Amino acid sequence: MIKVLGMVTEVLDRLGLRTDAASASGSLHAKAGYLSDKMTYGYIPKNAIASGNQKYALDTETQYKVSALATFTKMRTAKVFFNGVVRIAYDAMYVDIGASGASGYVKTYKNDTVVGTEISIAASYTTYTQDIAVNCGDEIGVWGAYHSERNCDIKIRNFRISFDFVDSESYGVYVCNP
Secondary structure (H helix, E strand, O other): OHHHHHHHHHHHHHHOOOOOOOOOOOOHHHHHHHHHHHOOOOEOOOEEEEEEEEEEEEOOOEEEEOEEOOOOEEEEEEEOOOEEEEEEEEEEEEEEOOOOOOOEEEEEEEOOEEOOOOEEEOOOOEEEEEEEEEOOOOEEEEEEEEOOOOOEEEEEEEEEEEEEEEOHHHOOOOOEOO
16 A cells, blocks of 8 residues: 555656746646647648659549530549648549530639639540649649530549648748638
């Protein structure tokens, strides 16, 4: 029993009291107070640069019913929680659903706004890539449509996002409140 009380006393001495003065060399509570005084509040995300290092993948093939060219339909999206530049890559093809000579189109979007050029896609899978500047909380994705006179569906697979994290100091520090 005396050994147990001695161990409890030792643990309490090391933890300290919540009222301990903030100190880098004091008890655990004092160290926590010291760190709290030194830290700024808010989320400081990492910065990213586009690279060949795949960090996110949704490889499943999905066939989408899309609208006429004037109205693009959201197909695949991902939300990012950092700042920088990412590389988005995906395979796309159109599927003729009865209208001979159909043609499909894709565009890259960020937060429901076009950031890529309109691409006419083929009847067999082709890989498309684009580097996109992002901020914490942005949603990036691929949208599709068909030519107004010829109906088709669009298939997407291998939707991937690639990047590397870099030191924030070399590219600036951003505070983000998602």
